[in-house]
Amino acid sequence: MIAGVEPLLSPFSLGRPLAMDTVHATHSLFPVAEQSAAVITNAAVNAEYKHLIVAVEAPAIDVVAGQFFHLLCPPSDGAAPFLRRPMSVYAADRTRGCVEFLYKVTGAGTRGLATLAPGDRLNVLGPLGRGFTLAPSWRHIAVVGRGVGLATLAPLALMAERADVGVTAILSARRPDLVMSVELFRAHGAEVVVVTDSDHSSDVGNVERLLRGLATRHKADALFTCGSNRLLLLLQQFGKELGIPGQVALEQQMGCALGMCFCCVRDFHAADGGVEHRRVCWEGPVFDLQEPLSW
């Protein structure tokens, strides 16, 4: 990622010291940087989720689907969280110079994020981790997500559209009003199937039936998932049975997000048949579908 990035800040050409404020970096020289991003909007999308858009510069704008940022969340109830919070990217627009996040308000970090108003600043570190990849031979992919995983999978729609790869997205939620990303997937030409707990259409048996239909119609050259252990196990079994490759994005509590602290390890099948730890921040967060033991 560092290739082709012009060194915008030179201590000789600018004649002024580099910023010594909360962000201390010559960030345009490096593929990952801390930067103070201006909040454009931060609005509720439903009863549980908010949609945050911030303005960023390089290298953040080089983010790809499946990558994440590590956010220094502002205080809520008087106290700021000490550590950053990882957040997968929901969308990124290079021409407008912004990145977007979709988040559920659950803890101290996201409560802090929820207080942000347009014009406020948010310290973001990124882009981080390994994102999704599309093989040249794939013509149509199946995307199966649930809950917060819908945000992580959403940028796949644009990535696939640009690669001229068709997408069918099976989007799962507890109730119809909690389904997200439907419009985003459709806007990029994806076929969307909504399944919910309230009408039992999200049952594993029904999702498997939908996947078999896609495979029969050659619309499942690869499987992508995030957000549900049930769905991961289904896709692993289904992919193994039909020989379909796939990718899964994982979540885990993180410390540094740069592979240094080994806080975010999860269990994976090792090549020798045993189980090994891998860092979600560094070896992931996107992994081969068959590798993790659980979501």
Added chain:
Amino acid sequence: MVDLAVDIGGLRLANPVMPASGTFADGLARVIDFNRLGAFVTKTVTRELRAGNPTPRVAETAGGMLNSIGIPSKGVDYFISQTLPFYRRFTPPLIASISAPTADGFASLAAEIGVAGVAAIEANISCPNLEQDGRAFAMTPQATAGVVARLRAATKLPLWVKLTPNTGDIADVARAAEANGADAVIVANTILAMAIDVETFRPRLGSITGGLSGPAVKPIILRQVYQCARAVKIGIVGCGGIANGNDAVEYLLAGARAVQVGTATFVHPTAMIRVVDELDDFCKRRGFARVSALTGALMSAGADETDVEWRQEAGE
């Protein structure tokens, strides 16, 4: 032009700022210029392959964090064949952090790891997660003397010894390290601690207890650096809650010759660069030509020496 170079523990460093073991790896090179650091300190290597502790491995606390990572290690061969080659492209010297469950294990590991590209050894005789109930060599002067003597006999490389704050008299432990051949001591490691989730009644760390680090520990470790500086002549590396230039200056004034930055890097990956820049600014502003002149330059607060001695004996 401030001279930031320091001599410590058998090494000359371009500046006194380096990472704390376990908070640094190749991934940070994606964010900062490694050639601006005074030294590299690797994650602790053990001879045995270690998976580390159960998750959750980190918990936030007021002004800091708890960790119980458990020193996951891929062993010596991986370190020599994979970790070391990455750092050859950079100029700062590399200090290899090692740990072992026995004094013999420490000695043989020090001998084995003393290959080209390793400038010094940091013996982590203090990690509180390693042994039952967090007991470690550095908890007593006797155990420290034994393991440091074995290490000294096993390696010709500069020998740095990382002490634990979880001991009654850290100055005595530092004296034991010095008397048995240590070239420098790192003061200190994390403070044994725990946190409980009142909703679930469960400990917030997978291994129940862990080590506290971050700004919350700085005043405690600073006091320990001050005590050690009065007890030994070898170099002291201050390590505890340093996040900016002023934090580092405090440690130097208390008697440290260099500092390690750890937890702050998790929050701001550029923290070490900030400390270097702000140390430089501080020296310029206060008219110090050399950063080394700050070491031990603490002014006593009006009390004469006998008064200070008396208060220490009274247990303050």
